[in-house]
Amino acid sequence: MIKTTGEIPEQADVATIKIASLAPRADFPILQREMNGKPLVFLDSAASSQKPTQVLDAMTIFAQEHYANIHRGVYALSEEATAAYERARKLVARFINARHAREVIFTRNTTEGINLVARTWADANLHAGDVILLTEMEHHSNIVPWQLAAARTGARLVYAPITDAGELDLDAFDRLVESERPKLVAITQMSNVLGTLPPVEAIIPKAHAVGALVLLDGAQSVPHIPVDVRTLDCDFLAFSGHKMLGPTGSVCSGDARSCSMPCRRFWVAAI
Ligand SMILES: Cc1ncc(COP(=O)(O)O)c(C=O)c1O
Numbered sequence: 001m002i003k004t005t006g007e008i009p010e011q012a013d014v015a016t017i018k019i020a021s022l023a024p025r026a027d028f029p030i031l032q033r034e035m036n037g038k039p040l041v042f043l044d045s046a047a048s049s050q051k052p053t054q055v056l057d058a059m060t061i062f063a064q065e066h067y068a069n070i071h072r073g074v075y076a077l078s079e080e081a082t083a084a085y086e087r088a089r090k091l092v093a094r095f096i097n098a099r100h101a102r103e104v105i106f107t108r109n110t111t112e113g114i115n116l117v118a119r120t121w122a123d124a125n126l127h128a129g130d131v132i133l134l135t136e137m138e139h140h141s142n143i144v145p146w147q148l149a150a151a152r153t154g155a156r157l158v159y160a161p162i163t164d165a166g167e168l169d170l171d172a173f174d175r176l177v178e179s180e181r182p183k184l185v186a187i188t189q190m191s192n193v194l195g196t197l198p199p200v201e202a203i204i205p206k207a208h209a210v211g212a213l214v215l216l217d218g219a220q221s222v223p224h225i226p227v228d229v230r231t232l233d234c235d236f237l238a239f240s241g242h243k244m245l246g247p248t249g250s251v252c253s254g255d256a257r258s259c260s261m262p263c264r265r266f267w268v269a270a271i
Contacts, residue, residue: 027052046192046220048242055245096237097228110219111141113238117215118145126183128154133182133212135160135168135198137191142217146186158182166194174206182212189221204233219243
């Protein structure tokens with residue numbers, strides 16, 4: 001039985017919730033089960049992580065005590081649920097140091113986030129002959145949306161190569177930025193295959209210098225390293241809450257002002 005206070009924690013309280021544990025396995029109910037006669041070991045967290053008790057309890061408490069239609073109900077419970085939902089948006093904004101919570105749009109996953117940018121900003125701003133610069137280390141979630149956008153708009157895809165060591169070939173990348181003058185650079189901040197981190201801090205100003213916007217695929221970076229969108233000065237960031245202990249398949253929503261393209265910046269957080 002889950003004990004609840006009946007209250008949704010305010011921001012200050014959220015910061016003090018104990019999430020660290022000296023025995024992290026104990027935080028994950030699923031790891032209490034056995035598989036093939038052995039304690040379960042889960043090694044696919046980069047695809048989707050398991051959920052600790054703290055997250056499962058928060059979800060249950062919300063469903064048991066606070067759930068209602070958000071943004072559309074004019075009754076107390078709906079207003080309470082809306083406030084909790086918007087508080088989550090503020091927390092995500094603070095987590096990535098966004099300027100404003102309305103820059104954060106909730107989607108189902110990174111793939112849907114990148115597709116959102118492709119269907120909104122790209123469809124409104126790319127034209128025949130424009131170049132989208134990708135790299136050879138992209139996840140297909142950061143390739144297929146651009147292949148489809150290129151088919152719709154007549155834009156061209158160019159791929160920056162990687163070295164034998166699995167790093168981005170920076171010289172080749174710089175040459176492509178200068179010669180192709182892309183409209184968009186869409187690049188992973190941490191490769192899911194190689195584990196390498198392209199130096200996006202150096203890449204972003206170079207892309208901006210030729211007028212390109214930069215989309216960062218943060219699916220692997222945001223769960224592992226601090227990501228500050230203001231310091232990085234990227235234009236779009238997509239990442240997945242379900243890869244960092246959060247729930248899967250949650251409601252998608254979009255901030256109306258951010259969605260009305262063409263806008264300059266938004267961060268796509270999947271919850
Ligand atoms: C680098 C990278 N980008 C995008 C994705 C797609 O993420 P999602 O399944 O949340 O759409 C993944 C998934 O593993 C990934 O590793």
